[in-house]
Amino acid sequence: MMDRATGESVLRExxxxxxxxxxxxxxxxxxxFDEVRDKLIAAGVELIEAHAINNPDDMEPAVRNAVAKAPMVIIGGGDGSLSSNVDFFVGHDTVxxxxxxxxxxxxxxxxxxxKDIDSAVDVIANGVLKRIDLGRIDGDYFVNAAAIGLSPMIAQTVPHRLKRYLGIVGYLIWASWCAVRFRPFKIIITSEDGLKEKFWATEVRIANxxxxxxxELIESQQVDSGVIVIQAVTGRSVWGLSWSWFATIFKLRARHGTTREFRGTNMQLNARPRQNISIDGEVAATTPVTVSIAGDVIEVAAPREGQF
Incomplete structure (x- = not known):
């Protein structure tokens, strides 16, 4: 944040x-819920209010009201919960x-x-403030990443109980089943200068x-880079997609040959046939879309250097 009188950067705790x-x-x-609440209080965080939301219709109003009256709002949930509610923080000083x-x-x-409760509580109690970018798809903000291809197919069809009780293993089981039915698609990316690229792909990641x-699949991207990254796994083979994931996970040199990356602040993204887009794990859009970056728009609680 900037001091308007001096023009110098001011660090907030x-x-x-x-x-x-x-x-x-x-x-x-x-x-x-009880564990999270008690650990935050024990770490020195004064909770003005604490809510466990059981009705999906109550989540957004609760966050909107909290942002209006608290210096910091802590959301407990998955990536989808974070992404669907981050819009309310834009334009506010609420952390x-x-x-x-x-x-x-x-x-x-x-x-x-x-990815454990104790570490997250430690960040909130002892970390630092960090200003970050948000991605946008047709003006809808998201915190981390969106995807076209197998990911939205899995997200749209995975049984809730499989996801709840088996976690990432359940996703992998369901991904194998979905891969049999999956078909590649043509992707069309138009850059800010009007240059259009068209090629076959099996997955596209839109990364903030x-x-x-x-x-870690998009190692070149950071949340304060000021640009959005579109990374496409090229080709028409589901086995090629599997190889790309394998090579990327294990940091093999061959991983760079399986993808193409496009960087910019505003790009057009289309596909043939039309494709659903999962935004931080929730299917929420369909091609064609405008992909853009909103730079330096919110403050988050982040780890201090050397904290982990």
Whole structure:
């Protein structure tokens, strides 16, 4: 944040007062609300209010009201809960903090936060404030990453009980079943200068952060880069997609030959046939879309250097 009188950067400390809102519909939210609340209080965070949300219609109003009256709002839930509610923080000084309670918890990975409650509480109590970018798809903000291809197919069809009780293993089981039915598609990307690229792809990642599906797949991206990255796994083979994931996960040199990356602040994205888009794990858009970056728009609680 800038001091308007001097023009110099001013560092703010993480607020000690907050409102806690836990999505009790997330994978572990219903089971850990009391634990999260008690650990935050023990760490020195003064909770003005604490809510466990069981009705999906109540989540957004609760967050909107909290942002209007608290210096920090802590959301407990998966990546989808974070992404669908981050819009309310834009244009406010309220700090966005979170407890990762989902399946993949990719945004935690992007920020370098271990995916357990104790580490997330430690960040909120002892971390630092960090200003970050948000991605946008047709003006809808998201925190971490969106995807076209197998990911939205899995997200749209995975049985809730499989996701809830088996977590990432359940996703992998369902992904194998979906892969049999999956078909490649043609992707069309138009850059800011009007240059159009068209090619076959099996997956497209729209990245504000470095992690997707709980793993680091877009290592070139950072949440304060000022650009959005579109990374496409090229080709027409599902086995090629599997090889790309394998090579990327294990940091093999061959990984760079399986993808193409496009970087910019505003790009057009289309596909033939039309494709659903999962935004931080929730299917929420369909091609064609405008993909853009909103730079330096919110403050988050992030790990301090050397904290983990």
């Amino acid at each position: 993480i607020p000690r007062q907050a409102i806690l809102i836990v999505n009790a519909m997330s994978r572990s939210g219903a089971d850990v 966005f903090a979170f407890i990762p309670l989902g399946t993949a918890n990719s945004f935690a990975g992007t920020l370098g936060i271990p 952060g470095s992690h997707h599906g709980g793993l």
